[in-house]
Amino acid sequence: SYVLTQPPSVSVAPGQTARITCGGDNIGSKSVHWYQQKPGQAPLLVIHYDTDRPSGIPERFSASNSGNTATLTISRVEAGDEADYYCQVWDSSSYQWVFGGGTKLPVL
């Protein structure tokens, strides 16, 4: 089955830029989606179709996808961005939906 690999944690100071990676075999050929989950809350879709922001998501959230790595970038990080972030793809070979293990983003 398809595996997505994320770093367990990425630290960032307020105002700086956070980059969260998601690794997978030829992930650039798949459509990657990103979710933000704050403590005690349901996940929230922040990026879909590799780079697109759903309505209401700040422009500070952007993403890219190429080769074996997809990256979520959060610019001018705020305290409110502190959350767990998950990448997700659909594996057409197994017809299963796959999540990465998640990355915790503490804002120091």
Place this chain on the structure above:
Amino acid sequence: EVQLLESGGGLVQPGGSLKLSCAASGFTFSSYAMHWVRQAPGKGLEWVSGITGTTGDTYYADSVKGRFTISRDNSKNTLFLQMKSLRGEDTALYYCAKGDYGKDFDYWGQGILVTVSS
């Protein structure tokens, strides 16, 4: 406004059964795939099962195949998950999620807790 409201969770003994429901509103339910995603305590997200909108084709994670059954009633805008032969590792918060055309999940419920323990 899209709303997804899960119900039916609770405490069940190992080997037991439980049926979850998800009442949907705010969109044309029959036009979209629907999914169940779970999260064990302190762990990450795990996709459990999905069902297409009109044809009702079903898909399952290997971890639940043969034990869980997903279904839907488009006349009542409701999604179901019948869980049998439950194990301790099925203990989790179960989310109902609306599928989007890009195979992502654009709306989520607040989740319902299932605890499998003797």
